[in-house]
Amino acid sequence: GQNIDQPTEMTATEGAIVQINCTYQTSGFNGLFWYQQHAGEAPTFLSYNVLDGLEEKGRFSSFLSRSKGYSYLLLKELQMKDSASYLCAGYSGAGSYQLTFGKGTKLSVIP
Amino acid sequence: DVKVTQSSRYLVKRTGEKVFLECVQDMDHENMFWYRQDPGLGLRLIYFSYDVKMKEKGDIPEGYSVSREKKERFSLILESASTNQTSMYLCASSLQAGGPWNEQFFGPGTRLTVL
Numbered sequence: 679g680q681n682i683d684q685p686t687e688m689t690a691t692e693g694a695i696v697q698i699n700c701t702y703q704t705s706g707f708n709g710l711f712w713y714q715q716h717a718g719e720a721p722t723f724l725s726y727n728v729l730d731g732l733e734e735k736g737r738f739s740s741f742l743s744r745s746k747g748y749s750y751l752l753l754k755e756l757q758m759k760d761s762a763s764y765l766c767a768g769y770s771g772a773g774s775y776q777l778t779f780g781k782g783t784k785l786s787v788i789p
Numbered sequence: 790d791v792k793v794t795q796s797s798r799y800l801v802k803r804t805g806e807k808v809f810l811e812c813v814q815d816m817d818h819e820n821m822f823w824y825r826q827d828p829g830l831g832l833r834l835i836y837f838s839y840d841v842k843m844k845e846k847g848d849i850p851e852g853y854s855v856s857r858e859k860k861e862r863f864s865l866i867l868e869s870a871s872t873n874q875t876s877m878y879l880c881a882s883s884l885q886a887g888g889p890w891n892e893q894f895f896g897p898g899t900r901l902t903v904l
Contacts, residue, residue, distance in 0.1 A: 711892065720879060720895035721832070765832065776847065777822075777893060781831035 682780035684766050689786045690756055697750050698783045700766035704747040708769040711777065712740050712751045715763045724751070724764075753785075761787045792816070793896035795880050801902045808867040810899050812880030820883045821863035822893065823847075823855060825876040832879065838863055839885075870903045877901075 683701045690696040702710065709728040713721035727733055727742035727749060739752040753760055763782040796811035814821065822837040824847075834847030836855040844855050852874060856864045863882075867874055877900050881893040 720897050722895070723892040726892060767832075776834060776837060776845075778834075778848075779824075779832040781829065 682766055682768060682778055684764075684780040684783045686781065687784045687786070689788060690753075692756055692758060692787055692789050694756050695752065695754050696756060696785065697752050698764050698766075698785065700749045700751070700780060702747050702749070702766070702768050704744065707744060707747075710740075710742055710749045711765075711767040712749075713765040713767065713779075715765060715782065717762070721765055756787050758787050758789070761785060793880055793882055793894050795878075795896040795899050797899050798897060799900050799902075801904065802867075802870050803904055804871060806867075806870050806903075808870050808901065808903075810865040810867075810878055810880075810901070812863045812865070812882075812896055813861055814863075814880075814882040814894070815861065816882060816884075816894065817860065818882035818894075819860075819885050820893075821857065822881040822883075823853075823863065823865045824879045824881065825849070825874075826879055826898075827876050835865065870901075872903050875901060875903045 681703045711726050712724040714724050715721040725740040727740050732741045737754045742749045763784045765782045766780040767777045793814045802808050820839050823835045824832045826832050833849050835853050838844045838857040841860050854866045877898050879898045880896040883891045883893045
């Protein structure tokens with residue numbers, strides 16, 4: 679299975695840009711997901727990367743480097759409502775149905 | 790609109806009781822999953838199912854069983870609840886493995902407390 683690693687907590691200021699990193703082992707790689715989870719709520723899908731490069735979706739972008747086993751989620755123009763946990767997840771192997779989640783990064787946005 | 794529902798938001802049970810957690814999805818998805826989420830440990834997969842009557846163990850299946858008699862419904866069973874099964878339980882579904890359209894959609898979660 680995958681081994682997903684991401685920072686436990688981060689703090690950033692409203693209006694700023696923050697980058698949340700995620701590293702994973704490259705064997706059996708088949709795409710990487712980012713989910714957002716507000717406290718007490720279910721995770722919701724943000725992005726999926728399977729090819730190298732940056733994918734932009736409004737204020738959120740996700741980057742992948744398959745050779746380095748590295749991804750990041752970039753949040754621009756931070757808003758207070760972006761305070762949440764951000765979960766990185768990858769398939770456990772080629773053709774696998776099983777996602778392995780990182781422990782999540784709790785982002786606190788301060789005024 | 791995509792919908793995954795779970796039978797209870799909050800549940801309190803006693804040690805030794807048999808507990809059923811129900812999950813229903815209305816998206817005609819093949820795959821369904823049960824996770825538990827604990828502080829500091831993240832989301833961990835208990836069981837999943839890729840078809841009716843099919844099931845596969847996840848990372849932490851001990852103490853749990855599952856049932857999938859119909860495509861839309863996936864049940865998690867705690868045969869004899871113990872205090873270390875106090876947790877948030879999340880159900881998810883996805884269309885099939887692989888590809889960006891196969892994100893997992895999560896239900897609202899059931900917070901189970903075992904006394």
